[in-house]
Amino acid sequence: xxxxxxxxxxxxxxxxxxxxxxxxxxxxxxxxxxxxxxxxxxxxxxxxxxxxxxxxxxxxxxxxxxxxxxxxxxxxxxxxxxxxxxxxxxxxxxxxxxxxxxxxxxxxxxxxxxxxxxxxxxxxxxxxxxxxxxxxxxxxxxxxxxxxxxxxxxxxxxxxxxxxxxxxxxxxxxxxxxxxxxxxxxxxxxxxxxxxxxxxxxxxxxxxxxxxxxxxxxxxxxxxxxxxxxxxxxxxxxxxxxxxxxxxxxxxxxxxxxxxxxxxxxxxxxxxxxxxxxxxxxxxxxxxxxxxxxxxxxxxxxxxxxxxxxxxxxxxxxxxxxxxxxxxxxxxxxxxxxxxxxxxxxxxxxxxxxxxxxxxxxxxxxxxxxxxxxxxxxxxxxxxxxxxxxxxxxxxxxxxxxxxxxxxxxx
Numbered sequence: 001x002x003x004x005x006x007x008x009x010x011x012x013x014x015x016x017x018x019x020x021x022x023x024x025x026x027x028x029x030x031x032x033x034x035x036x037x038x039x040x041x042x043x044x045x046x047x048x049x050x051x052x053x054x055x056x057x058x059x060x061x062x063x064x065x066x067x068x069x070x071x072x073x074x075x076x077x078x079x080x081x082x083x084x085x086x087x088x089x090x091x092x093x094x095x096x097x098x099x100x101x102x103x104x105x106x107x108x109x110x111x112x113x114x115x116x117x118x119x120x121x122x123x124x125x126x127x128x129x130x131x132x133x134x135x136x137x138x139x140x141x142x143x144x145x146x147x148x149x150x151x152x153x154x155x156x157x158x159x160x161x162x163x164x165x166x167x168x169x170x171x172x173x174x175x176x177x178x179x180x181x182x183x184x185x186x187x188x189x190x191x192x193x194x195x196x197x198x199x200x201x202x203x204x205x206x207x208x209x210x211x212x213x214x215x216x217x218x219x220x221x222x223x224x225x226x227x228x229x230x231x232x233x234x235x236x237x238x239x240x241x242x243x244x245x246x247x248x249x250x251x252x253x254x255x256x257x258x259x260x261x262x263x264x265x266x267x268x269x270x271x272x273x274x275x276x277x278x279x280x281x282x283x284x285x286x287x288x289x290x291x292x293x294x295x296x297x298x299x300x301x302x303x304x305x306x307x308x309x310x311x312x313x314x315x316x317x318x319x320x321x322x323x324x325x326x327x328x329x330x331x332x333x334x335x336x337x338x339x340x341x342x343x344x345x346x347x348x349x350x351x352x353x354x355x356x357x358x359x360x361x362x363x364x365x366x367x368x369x370x371x372x373x374x375x376x377x378x379x380x381x382x383x384x385x386x387x388x389x390x391x392x393x394x395x396x397x398x399x400x401x402x403x404x405x406x407x408x409x410x411x
Contacts, residue, residue: 051199079113106160168344169349
């Protein structure tokens with residue numbers, strides 16, 4: 001391990017399966033789903049009863065119940081979630097003592113402070129501009145989650161906010177690793193956050209025909225790779241990692257959980273929402289991640305798939321993985337349990353991928369009852385699978401043709 005290797009020393013998360021990493025992992029292994037009907041929680045919104053999709057995967061523990069009341073009121077829900085996850089990760093890393101000018105923050109989000117934007121728009125329509133909150137702009141700005149985390153820990157080596165749709169959280173981790181590899185930071189708090197469950201997003205995704213409409217069976221709605229898949233389920237949450245330069249972590253006596261050994265970022269330049277049907281960008285991202293880790297394709301045992309449960313997306317990703325890595329790799333798709341966390345998805349699923357490597361257990365893909373014939377690779381379903389993993393890949397792909405692959409290994 002070289003001095004500039006990137007090690008992971010802390011993890012934090014708040015998700016539809018629970019308010020911390022332990023509950024996320026336990027829920028995945030137990031085969032639980034965080035998807036539920038949301039009729040009651042949206043009853044106050046205009047046109048909510050007209051939504052074709054009435055299910056989502058909200059956070060199991062609301063972040064405003066964890067943070068001090070005054071602080072929570074100054075933050076959008078996605079900012080709250082980011083701070084909750086970052087605090088967990090920082091504590092898990094034993095609060096590194098680092099020069100603030102060597103500490104950076106990279107927190108991605110796909111949408112940002114949507115709840116603030118919508119509620120304040122209602123205020124101006126109903127009560128006029130004089131009643132708008134003076135905190136509206138800092139609460140809705142996409143860099144708000146990263147900014148709040150930087151304020152919490154005094155980070156002065158840079159505060160970055162990738163806004164790359166569903167690839168945002170993964171891209172944040174990749175950019176954090178770049179900061180460490182380039183020598184610009186010793187420690188980076190990195191991850192993704194999203195809280196955008198609202199009639200506007202549900203209606204928008206619904207009009208694009210990307211959401212499941214299995215309203216009467218929420219827990220079985222998200223079914224990646226299944227022949228009956230009909231779209232994803234919108235989720236919310238946040239995930240954070242503490243990344244450190246290997247020699248810095250060793251110098252303070254920290255025991256790494258694992259390594260972010262490689263990453264690949266590519267773009268399709270094909271379509272604003274649809275992936276390149278040939279999968280060229282996804283393949284290049286996967287191969288770049290493997291090469292960045294100085295490994296070979298045959299070294300990758302497992303892929304935590306982006307697999308949102310759409311007909312086109314799941315099939316295309318499976319083909320890209322097969323072409324890049326061969327036939328022996330084992331897949332799983334955690335969005336079947338937690339829904340699609342959009343800008344937080346890559347960060348939360350990188351945590352899941354790392355835990356699979358460290359524990360030698362791959363969580364099952366829920367609701368995979370009849371694997372679609374075009375999916376030729378082995379997908380874990382039913383029960384968790386114990387398997388020793390040397391290296392594992394985590395894929396995240398976003399609207400706009402954004403592709404990110406992360407390569408994680410044990411320490």
